[in-house]
Amino acid sequence: MLTFKRALGAAAFFLTVFFFVSRSHTTPGSALLHEQSSTSAAAADAQTPSSSSPSSASESSLPLGLGDLDIPNDHKNKYGSGQKTLHVPDLSKMTLYDKLAYQYPYDVDTKFPAYIWQTWKWTPANGEFEFREQEATWSEQHPGFVHEVITDAVALKLLRLLYAAVPEVLEAYDALPLPVLKADFFRYLILLARGGIYSDIDTYAIRSALEWIPESVPREAIGLVIGIEADPDRPDWHDWYSRRIQFCQWTIQSKPGHPVLRQIVTHITNETLKLKREGQLRAFLGNNVVEFTGPAVWTDIIFNYFNDERFFDMSEAATTGMIDWRNFTGMEAPKRVGDVIVLPITSFSPGVEQMGAKSYDDPMAFVKHDFEGTWKPESERHIGEQTE
Numbered sequence: 001m002l003t004f005k006r007a008l009g010a011a012a013f014f015l016t017v018f019f020f021v022s023r024s025h026t027t028p029g030s031a032l033l034h035e036q037s038s039t040s041a042a043a044a045d046a047q048t049p050s051s052s053s054p055s056s057a058s059e060s061s062l063p064l065g066l067g068d069l070d071i072p073n074d075h076k077n078k079y080g081s082g083q084k085t086l087h088v089p090d091l092s093k094m095t096l097y098d099k100l101a102y103q104y105p106y107d108v109d110t111k112f113p114a115y116i117w118q119t120w121k122w123t124p125a126n127g128e129f130e131f132r133e134q135e136a137t138w139s140e141q142h143p144g145f146v147h148e149v150i151t152d153a154v155a156l157k158l159l160r161l162l163y164a165a166v167p168e169v170l171e172a173y174d175a176l177p178l179p180v181l182k183a184d185f186f187r188y189l190i191l192l193a194r195g196g197i198y199s200d201i202d203t204y205a206i207r208s209a210l211e212w213i214p215e216s217v218p219r220e221a222i223g224l225v226i227g228i229e230a231d232p233d234r235p236d237w238h239d240w241y242s243r244r245i246q247f248c249q250w251t252i253q254s255k256p257g258h259p260v261l262r263q264i265v266t267h268i269t270n271e272t273l274k275l276k277r278e279g280q281l282r283a284f285l286g287n288n289v290v291e292f293t294g295p296a297v298w299t300d301i302i303f304n305y306f307n308d309e310r311f312f313d314m315s316e317a318a319t320t321g322m323i324d325w326r327n328f329t330g331m332e333a334p335k336r337v338g339d340v341i342v343l344p345i346t347s348f349s350p351g352v353e354q355m356g357a358k359s360y361d362d363p364m365a366f367v368k369h370d371f372e373g374t375w376k377p378e379s380e381r382h383i384g385e386q387t388e
Helices: 004-024 027-047 073-079 096-103 132-141 152-162 167-175 179-194 259-277 286-292 295-306
Strands: 115-119 146-150 196-199 203-205 224-230 251-254 335-337 340-343 367-369
Touching: 096 167, 096 259, 115 132, 115 179, 132 146, 132 203, 146 152, 152 167, 152 179, 167 179, 167 259, 179 196, 179 251, 179 259, 179 286, 224 295, 259 295, 286 295, 295 340
Parallel strands: 115 146, 115 196, 224 340
Antiparallel strands: 196 251, 203 367, 224 251, 335 340
16 A cells, blocks of 8 residues: 555655656767767868968869869858868860869879770781780780770770860861871870870780889889880981980870870870861871871970979079980980989880890890881881991
8 A cells, every 4th residue: 555655755766767867868968969069160170271371281282173162151151161162163264284184183192003005906806916925925914904905996985985074185086187196196195094004016015014113213203104216326317217316105104194195185186176177187198197196296295394394493404404315315224304214225125236225135125116016117117227
């Protein structure tokens, strides 16, 4: 039977339990919510640039067009100071060079992509493919790499995918009147967009690309590896070659977005579209290839890069002189110029028995180019005539 004392005790017990339960559902939760709010606000303030410093250090490392962050007032009021909207630049108002820089930013600190790109009429799966021995050496020397032999039809589809945002590049590629021009242009385009190694199909890989850069040079400091095609140390060199030093373009290694590739793609695109507007592409002569897309223009673009104050400190150029062929003639070991490694003539042109090139078994011999599957450059067309 419930007595008065028992009823009073039960009431006190329930009141005590109710008090502690209500406290546990309010005070700790309120304190935790307040702590989270303070932490979130502090984190947002830490990520928001100071009003007195519109360009923060983190923004300066962003690709072109991604450093301009705008926070509209209505977003500030609705979402707080931590909310930002990304300002996307109007590509139609940018130069072609800047469009390419925006689409394919360059980061020298990244690794060289493990791609090997080659082009030919057929893939190795086709019975008419005649470069199986050469093609196989690249896979053998580079296990784990993605190795692609791209046909003309696949190249067009691939470029339409990669350069959809830069239609003038695609227009120039379509307008080029000769297959060799398209082949030259493709190598620059694929390396700009994806990086890796491009090599002509008639080229043997003697040594792995992992050995091309000297061990003393950190790979994080290099973005482009090139070799010398020709170094004609003779008075009549201009009768046989377009440049006193010519860099070869049948084998190139690059990280995506490198400024040299950006510049040559810009140059070829602009020149092609100019000739197209003037109605002169149909009259283009095959003997102009070396100057239009081949090693001559490739060499010019590289030297322009070496002397570009946007990338190099040119304050001492007045006394030391500009970088030109004199810096590379007769070299027998790799040279580093900024983020570029220049290999001696033996590396990509061994066995030519002239201009200081050594044999195929030399430690500096990296690839062997036969000139069977591509248009022959000046150096090969006159090899027999130049020996004295």
